Amino acid sequence: MNLFTVLKRVDFKNILKGVFIGLSRPHFILPTIKATKDCISVSTKNYGKLHHKNGPANAFRHAFWNYLISKRCFKWQNNEEVVLDWAKKVSDWHEDSFPNKKLPREMDLHNNEVGRFIFEQNIEKSEQEVVELLKKMALESTKIDESSVLSEYKNRMVHILEQ
Numbered sequence: 001m002n003l004f005t006v007l008k009r010v011d012f013k014n015i016l017k018g019v020f021i022g023l024s025r026p027h028f029i030l031p032t033i034k035a036t037k038d039c040i041s042v043s044t045k046n047y048g049k050l051h052h053k054n055g056p057a058n059a060f061r062h063a064f065w066n067y068l069i070s071k072r073c074f075k076w077q078n079n080e081e082v083v084l085d086w087a088k089k090v091s092d093w094h095e096d097s098f099p100n101k102k103l104p105r106e107m108d109l110h111n112n113e114v115g116r117f118i119f120e121q122n123i124e125k126s127e128q129e130v131v132e133l134l135k136k137m138a139l140e141s142t143k144i145d146e147s148s149v150l151s152e153y154k155n156r157m158v159h160i161l162e163q
Contacts, residue, residue, distance in 0.1 A: 010098070011097075017093060017097075018093055025073075025086055027077070028083075031075070032072070032073065032086075032090055034072060035069045035071075035073075036068075036069070038068060039065040040061075042131060046131075046135065053161055054107065056139065056141045056159045058107075058111075059114075060134050060138040062108050062111035062115060063112070063134050063157060064130075064131065065091065065115060066111075066112045066114075066119070067119045069083075069086070069087040069090060070084055070119035071123075071127065071130075073086055073087070074123070080123070083119075084116050084120065087112075087116055088112070088113075091112040095108055103146055103160060106150060107144065107159065110150045110153070114137075114155060114157055115134075117155050118133065118134065137156070137157050138159075140157070141156070141157035142157070142158050144158045144159070
């Protein structure tokens with residue numbers, strides 16, 4: 001899927017918001033795009049198409065995406081707070097621009113936050129080591145429903161569907 005096809009699905013307000021986010025840190029745009037492509041590739045390699053569902057593979061993809069954006073941008077600006085803020089802005093923008101139902105959205109935002117936490121705790125580790133850690137966490141992720149309180153699962157992955 002090319003960029004134009006993706007952007008056709010985004011309303012004008014969110015396109016402008018995305019442009020302003022990008023202009024705030026233009027040196028992070030290319031590492032973020034590369035991180036996104038690599039995240040999809042690694043997720044597909046490890047889970048096939050399951051990472052497009054709302055199960056543990058999806059939890060892995062969201063956490064790995066936020067970890068990878070943070071890790072790749074950290075090479076350009078050696079400041080944890082700045083890269084974590086960037087990863088949050090980008091992934092929050094994505095959730096706003098490609099709306100989801102309430103529970104899947106909350107799950108995605110939660111798993112995005114887990115990925116940023118994993119970056120903070122594992123800055124010195126290689127990407128492959130973190131892939132293995134996140135795969136293990138995905139196996140241990142908790143199934144949630146509408147009555148779940150996500151704050152009870154801080155720093156742990158959650159999912160909706162079984163795989």
